[in-house]
Amino acid sequence: MALLERITIDPAVCHGRPCVRGLRYPVDMLLDLLSGGMTTDEVLEDYPDLEADDLRAVLAYAAEVxxxxxxxxxAA
Structure with a gap:
């Protein structure tokens, strides 16, 4: 599965916000966790439904956007 295919947009899930694999993990929430200092391992430990490729997909999606x-x- 290509990384960006892991990012889904469904009006019935999280009001159409981009999420990981149709799960209720919005891209922006995961970006907030990573940019806030959580490591990939910490995020994966806290959210066992996620896979390392999901977090790489989140970063790839942000880069594409x-x-x-x-x-x-x-503003600063």
Whole structure:
């Protein structure tokens, strides 16, 4: 399975927010955990339904979104 195929968007799951494999783990929540300092191993320990490739998919999705969507500066 290609990494980005792990990211699903379904209006019936988390109000259509991008999630991992149709599970109720939104991409933005997982990015918040990782950017907040949790390691991959810590996230996987706290969320046993997830796999290491799921977290790589989250990062790949974020990279793709920033490549294809216009961004704006965030206030410091």
């Amino acid at each position: 920033t490549r294809t969507h216009r961004t704006r500066s965030l």
